[in-house]
Amino acid sequence: MRVSAYVIVPASVLVVLAALLGSVPLSHARDGSTAGSRAAPADEAVGGPVTAPGVSRGFDQPARGFAPADTVLLRRTPREVGLNPAPIDAFLRRLADWTDPARGAGYLFSGATALLAHDGAVVARHASGDAVRYARPGVELPPGERVPARPDTIYDLASLSKLFTALVAMQQVEAGRLRLHVPVARYLPAFTADGKGGITVEQLLTHTSGLPATPRTPLWEVSGGLSARKQTILRARPFARPGTRYRYSDLNLLSLQLVLEKVTGDRLDTLVREGITEPLRMRDTAYNPPAAWRPRIAATAYAPRPGTGMLRGSVHDDNAWAMGGVAGHAGLFSTVDDLAVLAQTLLNGGTYRGRRILGPHSVELLGHNYTARFPGDAHGLGFELDQPWYMGGLSSPQTLGHTGFTGTSLVIDRQSRSFAILLANRVHPKDETPSTNPARRAAGQALARSIPVRAPGGGRSWFDGPTDGEGSGGETGGQGGTLTSGQLMGVAPGRTTRPRDRAGQLDTRGPLHIRYDAFVDTDTSDLFVLERSTDGGHTWQPVPRTARSGYHRRTWQRVRATLPAGPYPQGLRLRWRYAGTALSGGRGVNLSGVLVTEGTRVLFNSDCPDAPLTARGWQPLPRPWPLAAAAGLPYGGAPFGCR
Incomplete structure (x- = not known):
């Protein structure tokens, strides 16, 4: 526990503090304006009463269970809900920048x-670039004929459609028409051909069926209409025994579509609607969107299909198009708002504004690994679960998500009750474009970094983390940085001067004890470690048992070493080093509460105002939202061991 000077608090101030704490609801949504769009009046919100502004629970205080079932989406600025707006x-x-062709290799989507x-x-709702920019590959439309992207632009979701098929499947499980562990052949006898008799519904949903990624004969090349194409799906031959391999497969969800239509007697689009x-x-949100929606639909690729040209409102995926635009793996169009x-709804446990689409147990199964x-x-x-390559700082074993080929992604972080949605038309005007993963990852990173991490005890703290090659504002971080102490010298409690040992060396009669608080949320390939130097900083050695990486349940750790x-003839220095890559996931690393002692003698306390620390890549963070300052209280004095 960090030692600080006591503060005598008048009873009147305690009342103020109690009022502040009592007015901080943690889970209700709130109305207001949003970054990147005009402010929304209360009656324009998605629903529910307006509550007083609150303070974010903190990224280091993960939520348990579902959000209150009456939580509704309302627009607020980041500051109004206790977030840092800079990231x-x-x-x-x-x-x-990503929608600007002048950026060259940095141009990711129209x-x-x-x-x-x-x-x-909803703390950000923003559109950039053009929903329609090209007449055909290599030919841009005149500026006056382009259609700007808007917050309500409708995009081809591509594989995000798979999530809707999965939700319909769980609805049929709840209705008793479908069982996860039952072989698919029980519902579709023709499916048993070519060794598929053992494939279960669960294996279709988890991509462990052994089916190939796509039909060997593309469905658009199959003549004979929809019936013949369904037979092609049923006759697909597996490449591995069920349950022995993982392979992401459109065929899995196409097969599940046929199961759902068989057990319900309805088409998939009807079931989703x-x-x-x-x-x-x-x-x-719909398959085959009506013509009236076309002015708001983003264009995708220039297609060789007869009479189509630049696709706008017709599904981009050719196999989905061959299924009449309604397919288990692709075909839906939607907006970020929907x-x-x-x-x-999923964060609420399957309900929104009193309308339930799934029970809480089914929602839990969606996120079970x-x-x-x-x-x-x-x-x-x-x-998908825990995929840092596109979830960024929101990734965790409890984070759900999916991506789509057209440039779409959805990330739902149950622990912070947050989500990030990015819809894009990266295939406009052609499929051969750079990866949009940096943008997907940055969306999750920005939201994660905006949620505060509060140092235990409220003392000084620092941050470093991955950046995808560019700063993200506020806690900018880097691909690797160091936080280095000055030369450690003894300070006796109560002394007003800093005594020097012989010739500037550090002499100690007993071992040095180091402790600090670390919040580590990184890739397993990243490294956060304490190092020491006894030659003035020329060489460094890791301090045993201080290396950290990976996911640590989003909680602070007390590290001891x-x-x-001594003696240390050339003195002793400490440094904390973070090493990552531009592709790293996770939020990053926070450090606070460094205390180095020899017996009762304090050699270093990072909470001292003049504690010598040199940051390269690390960001010093302000003390977050101190209630004492909000109540008008003065700072309580210097921590124990300071001059």
């Missing part, structure tokens, strides 16, 4: 719309 603002600026939300508050989009009032309602035996391919029922007694 979000920086991400939105980068979104403009247009994009992003939405970020935390604890029921009646079971999901209508109950949740997702009015801008997807936000779906994401909050069924593929732990395949490291790196964590998968729930339809949803011991160094042998």
